[in-house]
Amino acid sequence: MRRRSIAITLAAVLGTILPTGGGQAQALEEKAQLCAACHGKSGIPLQKAFPVIWGQYQGYLYLQLRDYKSGARKNDIMSPLAQTLERDDMMALALYFSQKRWPDLQQPGAPADVAKRALQANTSVGCTGCHQSEYQGEGTQPRLAGQSQEYLQQTMMDFRNRTRGNNPGMTDLMLATSVEDLEALAQYMAGLQYRAGQ
Amino acid sequence: MTRSALIIAGAIAFAVSSTSVAQEVKQEARPATTKPSITPSNVTQEMLSRAAGDSSNFLHTNGDYTQRRYYPNAQINTANVRRLHPAWMFQTDVRESLETSPIVVNGVMYVTTSFSQVYALNAQTGEQLWYYKHPLGPITTYCCGPNNRGVAVFEDKIYLATLDAKLVALDAKTGNKVWQSDIADPELGYSETMAPTVVKGKVLIGTNGGEYGIRGFVKAYDAKDGKLLWTFNTIPESSVGVWAEKDATGRDMHRNIQAEKDELAKIGDPYKTLGGGVWQNPAVDLATNRIFFVVGNPSPDLDGSLRPGDNLYTDSLVSLDLDTGQYVCHFQYIAHDVWDLDAVSPPVLVDVRDKSGRLISGILHAGKTGHVYVHDRKDCSLIRFSDAMVPQENMWTLPTPEGARMLPGANGGVEWSPVAVNPQLGLTYAINLHQPMTYTVTSAPYPNGKLWLGGAFKVIPGEEQAGNVTAVDYNTGKIRWQVKTPQPMIGGILATAGGLVFTGEANGRFRAYDARNGNVLWTFNAGAGVNAPPSSYAVGGKQYIVVGAGGNVQIDSKRGNAIIAFTLD
Numbered sequence: 001m002r003r004r005s006i007a008i009t010l011a012a013v014l015g016t017i018l019p020t021g022g023g024q025a026q027a028l029e030e031k032a033q034l035c036a037a038c039h040g041k042s043g044i045p046l047q048k049a050f051p052v053i054w055g056q057y058q059g060y061l062y063l064q065l066r067d068y069k070s071g072a073r074k075n076d077i078m079s080p081l082a083q084t085l086e087r088d089d090m091m092a093l094a095l096y097f098s099q100k101r102w103p104d105l106q107q108p109g110a111p112a113d114v115a116k117r118a119l120q121a122n123t124s125v126g127c128t129g130c131h132q133s134e135y136q137g138e139g140t141q142p143r144l145a146g147q148s149q150e151y152l153q154q155t156m157m158d159f160r161n162r163t164r165g166n167n168p169g170m171t172d173l174m175l176a177t178s179v180e181d182l183e184a185l186a187q188y189m190a191g192l193q194y195r196a197g198q
Numbered sequence: 199m200t201r202s203a204l205i206i207a208g209a210i211a212f213a214v215s216s217t218s219v220a221q222e223v224k225q226e227a228r229p230a231t232t233k234p235s236i237t238p239s240n241v242t243q244e245m246l247s248r249a250a251g252d253s254s255n256f257l258h259t260n261g262d263y264t265q266r267r268y269y270p271n272a273q274i275n276t277a278n279v280r281r282l283h284p285a286w287m288f289q290t291d292v293r294e295s296l297e298t299s300p301i302v303v304n305g306v307m308y309v310t311t312s313f314s315q316v317y318a319l320n321a322q323t324g325e326q327l328w329y330y331k332h333p334l335g336p337i338t339t340y341c342c343g344p345n346n347r348g349v350a351v352f353e354d355k356i357y358l359a360t361l362d363a364k365l366v367a368l369d370a371k372t373g374n375k376v377w378q379s380d381i382a383d384p385e386l387g388y389s390e391t392m393a394p395t396v397v398k399g400k401v402l403i404g405t406n407g408g409e410y411g412i413r414g415f416v417k418a419y420d421a422k423d424g425k426l427l428w429t430f431n432t433i434p435e436s437s438v439g440v441w442a443e444k445d446a447t448g449r450d451m452h453r454n455i456q457a458e459k460d461e462l463a464k465i466g467d468p469y470k471t472l473g474g475g476v477w478q479n480p481a482v483d484l485a486t487n488r489i490f491f492v493v494g495n496p497s498p499d500l501d502g503s504l505r506p507g508d509n510l511y512t513d514s515l516v517s518l519d520l521d522t523g524q525y526v527c528h529f530q531y532i533a534h535d536v537w538d539l540d541a542v543s544p545p546v547l548v549d550v551r552d553k554s555g556r557l558i559s560g561i562l563h564a565g566k567t568g569h570v571y572v573h574d575r576k577d578c579s580l581i582r583f584s585d586a587m588v589p590q591e592n593m594w595t596l597p598t599p600e601g602a603r604m605l606p607g608a609n610g611g612v613e614w615s616p617v618a619v620n621p622q623l624g625l626t627y628a629i630n631l632h633q634p635m636t637y638t639v640t641s642a643p644y645p646n647g648k649l650w651l652g653g654a655f656k657v658i659p660g661e662e663q664a665g666n667v668t669a670v671d672y673n674t675g676k677i678r679w680q681v682k683t684p685q686p687m688i689g690g691i692l693a694t695a696g697g698l699v700f701t702g703e704a705n706g707r708f709r710a711y712d713a714r715n716g717n718v719l720w721t722f723n724a725g726a727g728v729n730a731p732p733s734s735y736a737v738g739g740k741q742y743i744v745v746g747a748g749g750n751v752q753i754d755s756k757r758g759n760a761i762i763a764f765t766l767d
Contacts, residue, residue, distance in 0.1 A: 057336075058336040059335075059336040059337045059338060062336060062337070063337075063647070063648075067646075070646075072645065072646065091336065094336070095336070098336075120659065122754070123657060123659075123754065124656055124657050124659055125654065125656055125657075126657075126752075126754070128751065128754060129341075129342060129343060129751050129752060129754075130341075130649070132294070132344070132751075133293075133294060133751075133757055138313075138338070138344060139334065139336070139337065139338035139339075139344075139361075140336075140337055140338060140339055140647075166645060166648065167645055167648045167649065168640070168642035168645055168648075168650070169409075169645070169648060169649030169650060169651050170649075171640070171642070172638065172640050172651055172652075172653050172654040173654050175638075175640070175654070176601070176638055176654040176656045
């Protein structure tokens with residue numbers, strides 16, 4: 001319930017800011033402050049279950065906002081927020097966060113046995129075919145390297161049990177991968193370092 | 199600065215195999231500045247039409263309009279190839295999957311990298327002339343890596359298709375953009391990785407997106423200004439077909455035709471999101487003014503329940519009239535494909551023996567099934583199919599929710615890799631993958647611009663993966679020779695009048711084979727996956743072989759960023 005009330009409040013505030021048009025840079029900054037309530041003022045999320053969005057790709061962030069609005073992806077906080085946004089607003093917000101510096105969550109590299117398991121799982125289902133070498137992502141494929149381990153783990157499980165429904169291809173791949181392998185992948189990807197995109 | 203042009207009669211640490219190469223690596227590098235600067239010159243239609251006999255340039259992605267990848271220069275040959283060594287190496291700024299076919303025009307080489315970037319190089323020295331970094335839009339939706347397979351050239355421009363589904367014309371002298379056209383909306387799942395083909399003032403381009411619920415096409419644009427001239431939808435509004443129960447080789451595909459008909463009555467023709475990408479260049483028959491290309495898989499790849507019917511023209515060879523884009527004929531290899539064993543490798547025009555032994559105008563296509571298919575060019579009909587080049591097991595077992603094992607795996611057979619032909623020997627050369635996989639099916643509606651596979655293909659851990667180079671006699675369908683490789687093969691192949699066949703491997707090996715018998719005559723290790731088609735050219739009276747070594751996303755081979763040119767001296 002508390003989450004929902006936060007969402008309604010944020011949505012109301014976003015709705016008053018976004019359509020105004022004038023002073024776009026200032027409006028963006030103000031919107032970003034709202035996002036910081038969960039995703040962090042310095043890009044480090046307030047809870048480990050929240051994703052890093054600073055430095056994430058514009059295309060990916062836009063698609064998530066689009067899907068929250070359409071209902072393809074559901075979240076008590078994000079879904080009502082997205083209802084207030086038009087395509088241009090989503091693109092602008094996504095661009096704003098994509099230009100921020102990806103934060104270092106200080107997550108340790110995976111031990112050798114975990115890394116080996118993760119690499120083997122990737123060989124089997126080909127994660128890096130979309131998420132790129134070292135899971136750095138590109139365009140609409142999110143960067144996973146250095147993302148919060150807890151968020152990665154939860155997201156892969158959400159795909160697996162269809163709680164997250166906006167990418168059935170990911171559901172198929174997660175179902176083709178054992179839970180133990182997903183745990184290894186989450187730990188491995190979280191421990192990878194940020195590398196600048198192309 | 200990660201980029202450098204090196205004149206290396208030496209300096210490359212990975213050279214192996216022959217003593218002459220070992221000696222070369224001890225020599226000092228010569229400075230690039232001693233080479234004269236060069237200026238690109240116009241490419242006429244006559245040059246493009248006669249490329250098959252041009253022993254200096256490499257003007258088409260697959261050599262010439264027939265796409266034989268048979269280079270007519272014999273200076274490098276079976277007798278001297280052991281002395282082949284690096285002439286120079288150029289490092290691009292992009293260390294990611296490299297599938298480019300180098301194009302060479304009067305001493306200027308054009309190569310592309312992942313993320314749709316272009317370099318113009320001095321083909322004699324490797325010196326960079328200009329660099330174009332395409333500003334990708336925020337939305338890119340693609341399968342199998344951010345690849346680009348090269349440019350097309352015509353008159354004073356070069357043509358590039360980009361990951362965000364644009365067609366771009368650049369000034370060949372400067373790399374400055376001349377015009378840009380939108381091909382399709384990337385948010386709907388469209389992207390471009392293929393090189394365009396230019397013929398008679400038209401720029402021809404297909405589309406990726408068979409994993410995204412698109413409606414595929416081939417489009418023709420005016421080479422002068424980028425205006426759209428015609429569009430051929432690879433998925434007709436009536437995509438149902440004839441309810442074929444057997445594939446091109448006569449094997450039962452285990453379709454539940456009644457269930458499909460029931461579904462069709464409920465949902466109607468599924469043509470709007472049926473896929474049918476065109477990944478590779480069309481062959482052009484200048485005599486009949488027709489083009490021939492192959493169409494990829496239906497969407498979603500593994501779930502047939504959402505797309506009743508034969509899913510025309512997926513998994514097919516298709517021919518069109520060049521001037522109008524009107525349909526001429528087609529041949530479907532697999533109707534209602536639920537394995538993604540589609541048609542990707544570019545077709546080749548060559549004279550073949552028909553069933554009565556008469557020499558006729560033919561077409562070859564190497565399929566992901568592992569067969570080389572031989573067609574009559576007149577009506578696209580099938581004359582014969584070759585021996586299987588890879589193990590085939592449990593064909594056609596339907597995908598299941600638990601996962602069903604079947605060979606070939608979903609990458610083939612022959613993937614997008616172009617084949618080569620030696621018309622004197624009557625052989626075509628193909629590189630293959632052997633990847634045992636399970637095919638799993640699940641059902642979900644199209645997720646609006648996201649990957650839509652309808653299940654998963656999964657490599658089976660513990661089962662051996664491998665590859666091969668195979669020479670097929672296209673007049674009999676028999677395998678003439680085959681060389682196994684330790685990894686699955688993706689990239690491409692080049693045959694030459696010197697009696698050679700060149701191709702690379704995921705482990706970095708780049709090799710020359712004797713075209714007659716497959717004997718390995720030369721090996722070089724590039725230090726990264728050689729998963730790109732080689733080209734050849736001549737400058738200053740010297741023949742060169744050139745290839746990219748940058749690895750590959752699809753088989754996850756070691757990444758790199760090198761363009762390496764080899765020569766004798």
